[in-house]
Amino acid sequence: MxxxxxxxxxxxxxxxxxxxxxxxxxxxxxxxxxxxxxxxxxxxxxxxxxxxPSPKALEAIRRMLPELHRYPDVRATILARTLADRLGLSEANVVLSNGGDEMITLLSEAYLEPGDEVVVPVPTFSEYAFGALLMNASVKKVPLAEGFAYDADALLAAVTDKTKIVYICTPNNPTGTYMPESEMRRLLDGLPDRVLLVVDSAYAHFATAPDYADGMAFVREGYPVAVLQTFSKIYGLAGIRVGYAAAPEPIVRSLLQVKEPFNVNALAQAAAAAALTDDxxxxxxxxxxxxxxxxxxxxxxxxxxxxxxxxxxxxxxxxxxxxxxxxxxxxxxxxxxxxxxxxxxxxxxxxxxxxxxxxxxxxxxxxxxxxxx
Ligand SMILES: Cc1ncc(COP(=O)(O)O)c(C=O)c1O
The missing domain is CATH 3.90.1150.10 (Aspartate Aminotransferase, domain 1)
Structure with missing residues (x-):
């Protein structure tokens, strides 16, 4: 058969x-x-x-191995606390995920109804569109300007009554270009406050431009912003899957509602917390x-x-x-x-x-x- x-x-x-x-x-x-x-x-x-990977992360993984019969911490408390301290935020502003990819899915599940719109620059990381389509939302593509530069006005012009999320990826994958801090502020000040701005700064640690912004300052200022980051890039932990979002508390609460309880495994939590201490x-x-x-x-x-x-x-x-x-x-x-x-x-x-x-x-x-x- x-x-x-x-x-x-x-x-x-x-x-x-x-x-x-x-x-x-x-x-x-x-x-x-x-x-x-x-x-x-x-x-x-x-x-x-x-x-x-960081040698400290490898050591943390080895130390955690005898505990693998235990479920991981649902809230990844130690990691969330370590991150929050480093970011000048509270633990309630941080939520961990099984890689940054999962966070994009969680954001989509938490915020998108069928018929909603998300605005994405093009070319950019494909997963923003994936999350939108998964939820039966539609994707409004806004081409980057000359030299793949960001243009806040073009993004603002694409916003309609149905827009729920605007994504920016900075530095942008695949172009390596970025949205300067003043441009990000202009974008945020121009967006209706019912729109969530997702700043994907997965590659933030590599940026050296003086006017580069990873978006965290806007979270601290209380804007409706979720900053997405990952341990897959500079921290060298792509294989073990850890990402996170930093956002105002109500947004974190919504993301916690849709995430599976044990989404970040115990080895990943230990490795990421150790990597954070490895300057x-x-x-x-x-x-x-x-x-x-x-x-x-x-x-x-x-x-x-x-x-x-x-x-x-x-x-x-x-x-x-x-x-x-x-x-x-x-x-x-x-x-x-x-x-x-x-x-x-x-x-x-x-x-x-x-x-x-x-x-x-x-x-x-x-x-x-x-x-x-
Ligand atoms: C811009 C961007 N965001 C998020 C991710 C997700 O990374 P991960 O799921 O490995 O954390 C990637 C991975 O390539 C990326 O390029």
Whole structure:
């Protein structure tokens, strides 16, 4: 008997699922190794920390192992308290999630009714649209301005009576551009107070521009803002899944209502709390990112490949009409970058900042591909 026979025809999934495109992740290392028979692969496709996790986080995980028969703390109290202290907020302003992705789903579940609208800049992180479509809300896309710059007026112009959430991602994935603090204030002051502004500052720790804002100051000022962050990027804990939102207390209460009780596992809670205390790892990661990013800029300039200056740990490069074949050729040579196709940027690729050695390798392969084509 075939267990799949006729099931699809009879048990109908929600219509919303038919409108959703699945998330397209960076290709995993093992898959590229197997597909191309390679020993060595550089994964520059998912904006991970090439230095790895904080040693303090690893030690905390080891200490927690004998306690794995216990359920995790529902409220992730120690982690929430540590975060709140660092952010100058109260524990009641912080809610943890199973990665930043889950927080986007929680925000969508807590706030979106069918027919509501969310405003998203494009190109940006795909999960904002995913959350909206999941809830039968609709997505209003607002193109970024010249040079992928944010334009508060364009976002404000897209707001209607049905708008419930406006998303900004800063530094923006995949462009690396950011919304300056004064522009964010202008946006907030222009938004009706029934609209929630979600500031996704997953890459905040990499930003160095003096007028960069991660959005936390606006939470402290009491604006209807939820700031989303993650332990997957500079903290190097993508594999264990921890993210969070900082927001005024009523927003946190709504998010707590929709989250599953044990959404953040015990190892993740311990690892993230320990990582927060590891200033040395944080600083080393920032310095390594700046060094390797400078090397990438220099190499791209030498190859006459235009790129957008990035406040983050990835760079959007314009490879031109042959971008897709260059992307594939890089893969075959063991260098995984992210094709721009998923963002409707067919001439671009997003390159994550790996170690200097990985960036050198990428540049060598890119140089040889570009020169031979
Ligand atoms: C802008 C942005 N926000 C949120 C996330 C979610 O990260 P995670 O679910 O790993 O915490 C990502 C991951 O790539 C991202 O790029």
């Amino acid at each position: 075939n267990p799949n026979a006729n099931v699809h025809a009879k048990v109908k999934p929600r219509d919303a699922l038919g409108r959703m495109t699945p998330y397209s992740p960076g290709k995993p290392i093992w898959e590229v190794q197997r597909e191309y028979g390679l020993d060595r692969v550089a994964k520059l496709a998912s904006n991970e920390n090439p230095l790895g 040395e790892h944080l600083e080393a990661s920032r310095i390594a990112n700046e060094r390797a990013k400078s090397r990438l800029y220099e190499g791209l300039r030498a190859l006459s490949i235009p790129y957008t200056k990035s406040e983050s740990n990835f760079v959007l490069a314009e490879l031109g009409e042959k971008a897709d074949s260059i992307y594939r050729e890089l893969l075959a040579r063991g260098v995984i970058v992210r094709s721009g196709q998923g963002w409707e940027l067919p001439n671009h690729a997003r390159i994550s900042i790996g170690t200097v050695e990985e960036i050198e390798w990428l540049l060598r392969e890119l140089g040889s591909i570009v020169q031979s084509s």
